[in-house]
Amino acid sequence: MLECKEVTKKYGRKTAVDHVSLNLEPGRVYAMLGPNGSGKTTLMKMVVGLVKPTSGEILYNGQPVGVESRRDIAYMSTEPYFYSWMTVKDVGKYYQDFFEDFSMERYERILNQMDLTMDLKSKTLSSGMMAKLKIAVTMARRAKIYLLDEPLNGIDLLARDEIVRCVLDVIAPDVTLMVSSHLVDELEKVADVAVFMKESHLVMACGIEQMREEKGKSVVDMYREIYGHGGIEQ
Amino acid sequence: MEYNSSIPIYLQVMMSIKRDIVTERLKLGEKLPSVRDLALQYTINPNTANRVYKELENEKVCFTRRGMGTFVTEDEDRAMQMKAEMAQELIDEFLKGMKYIGISAEEAINLVKRQSKEETKKIS
Amino acid sequence: MIKLMKYEFRKNLFSKIILLILTAVGEAAYLAGVFLKWEDGFGIGMIVLSLCSIFGIMYMGMEGLITFHRDLNTKQSYMLFLTPHSSYQILGAKVVENGLTIFLTGIFYALLGLLDFTVAVLYIGGVEQLLSIIKDIGAEFSINMNVRFEEILLVILALLAGWIMTLAMGYLAIVLCATVLAGKRLSGLISFVIFLVLNWCVNLAFNHLPILDVDSLLIRNWATIGCAFAVSLVLYLITGWIMERKLSV
Structure with a gap:
């Protein structure tokens, strides 16, 4: 289980994440929603340790996140980050070297489904192919926590189905997924809980089916309510 | 499958499965996909898929055999009942919709009869 | 950590290959000069080889810092910091590599130099001359060998210690820049300035160390080397600590 306790991140005078408290339970898929700059990415980076919080703490199974938690946490950033001299194969080997839960076989299978070959150089990949590579290498791990930042960005329609399938494939009772996306309706079917972030605050976190049953509202409806004009004021 | 935004997804998937049973795309006693496969098929969360089967089982539309999977009910009467239930729902919707635009139930029935005669004429 | 080192090596492979090629060219010219009595080749070869060795070693040292700066200030940092390694391990791998x-x-250039020297002596000077040279050297060495050897060793170690300390300051400067002055535009320049300041401060401290007042050259040298390593270790630990606590990439 992942616990975020009053997590705050400030860059000088700007606040990226403001006293966010959120518990992520295993077996659930959390849809992180909100416009750019609302703090979703920064929050994810803090969970994986790339960014250090200004205050507050993040605990994984009771321990502060750090070296050990990174064994179990797989993060996919929005930006490309592989070394420019690497080929698709090199990227796989790198992950295999550092992550015990990485499966080269799964990697090859996912790459195949996305029409990527091992010999392609990271330098020459188009943005769409890079997006697919990032997903492939992340989902080829059998992690306990997946943090996917805009996994469907820049991916064509057919490949999107593939990725959604990949995501569904890893869902298990002991696995937690945190997925952020602008494609709210795509995410809605697959997620259990919708987490809305606005201007560095956590506005709301609620069960998706629950929202439909109790309020007759879909996530898309809530999204419009919260972020649209006449939405919830902070 | 396109999902209606205000009704819970699990209900919509349940409807879809019931429709398949009533139209015999799913035969009585046939094995249903595993929870995971159902999730993949409908691109939904496995927890939701789980709920679908749980609710269907509660309604005696399907049953689970430990270690073997989930199967469509073998009870023909239940299938008939389902068809009747679905028909009832469709009728309710129809009448509600007609009432909304100001057409009484009687008028609606006449319209249906007339429409049906037109259809038969077209075929013959 | 060996895996980290493997990738550090791979990151800097390109320049090593270039250096190797340049050395090969120089070596070819030199050997051509020796075997074909081509004087220009001999001269050019020697110059190229000397330059390669001096600048090569210097660049190898610098490259570690350049790569580190790049690793901290571009998204490629994710490659390192997403792995289940502490900052100490990541930094340690870099430093060791x-x-x-x-x-x-x-060592490579020393051996190459020795080899080239032997080849020249053998080929140009002829075997008899080499034997007489060896006899002379042997006579010299058997008297002065021990002292010479230790002196050479000390000099090498002192150079190494100083170099390592300078590198350690470099790493610290880069980390300070990436944490305290995160993302500011002139980060490279500021890093360099911090580095120079650190250098100046540490050297100042060194010159005032009490142990340097001892008479024995031996003790002074060993003390200096020891202190340099100690300072490097402290700098490494500080750098690692800052990375672990304060670094956001």
Whole structure:
């Protein structure tokens, strides 16, 4: 289980994440929603340790996140980050070297489904192919926590189905997924809980089916309510 | 499958499965996909898929055999009942919709009869 | 950590290959000069080889810092910091790989130099001359050998210690820049300035160390080397600590 306790991140005078408290339970898929700059990415980076919080703490199974938690946490950033001299194969080997839960076989299978070959150089990949590579290498791990930042960005329609399938494939009772996306309706079917972030605050976190049953509202409806004009004021 | 935004997804998937049973795309006693496969098929969360089967089982539309999977009910009467239930729902919707635009139930029935005669004429 | 080092090596492979090619060219010219009595080749070869060795070793040292700066200030940092390694391990791998590279490069050029020298003596001077040279050297060495050897060793170690300390300051400067002055535009320049300041401060401190007032050259040298390593270790620990606590990439 992942616990975020009053997590705050400030860059000088700007606040990226403001006293966010959120518990992520295993077996659930959390849809992180909100416009750019609302703090979703920064929050994810803090969970994986790339960014250090200004205050507050993040605990994984009771321990502060750090070296050990990174064994179990797989993060996919929005930006490309592989070394420019690497080929698709090199990227796989790198992950295999550092992550015990990485499966080269799964990697090859996912790459195949996305029409990527091992010999392609990271330098020459188009943005769409890079997006697919990032997903492939992340989902080829059998992690306990997946943090996917805009996994469907820049991916064509057919490949999107593939990725959604990949995501569904890893869902298990002991696995937690945190997925952020602008494609709210795509995410809605697959997620259990919708987490809305606005201007560095956590506005709301609620069960998706629950929202439909109790309020007759879909996530898309809530999204419009919260972020649209006449939405919830902070 | 396109999902209606205000009704819970699990209900919509349940409807879809019931429709398949009533139209015999799913035969009585046939094995249903595993929870995971159902999730993949409908691109939904496995927890939701789980709920679908749980609710269907509660309604005696399907049953689970430990270690073997989930199967469509073998009870023909239940299938008939389902068809009747679905028909009832469709009728309710129809009448509600007609009432909304100001057409009484009687008028609606006449319209249906007339429409049906037109259809038969077209075929013959 | 060996895996980290493997990738550090791979990151800097390109320049090593270039250096190797340049050395090969120089070596070819030199050997052509020796075997074909081509004087220009001999001269050019020697110059190229000397330059390669001096600048090569210097660049090998610097490259570690350049790579580190790039690793901290571009998104490629994710590659390192997403792995289940502490900042100490990541930094340690870099430092060790860097040190080994410098050391091995030094040995490589030393051996190459020795080989070239032997070849020249053998080929140009002829076998009899070589034998007489060896006899002379042997006579010299058997008297002065021990002292000479230790002196050479001390000099090498002192150079190494100083170099390592300078590198350690470099790493710290880069980390300070990436944490305290995160993302500011002139980060490279500021890093360099911090580095120079650190250098100046540490050297000042060194010159005032009490142990340097001892008479024995031996003790002074060993003390200096010891202190340099100690300072490097402290700098490494500080750098690692800052990375672990304060670094956001």
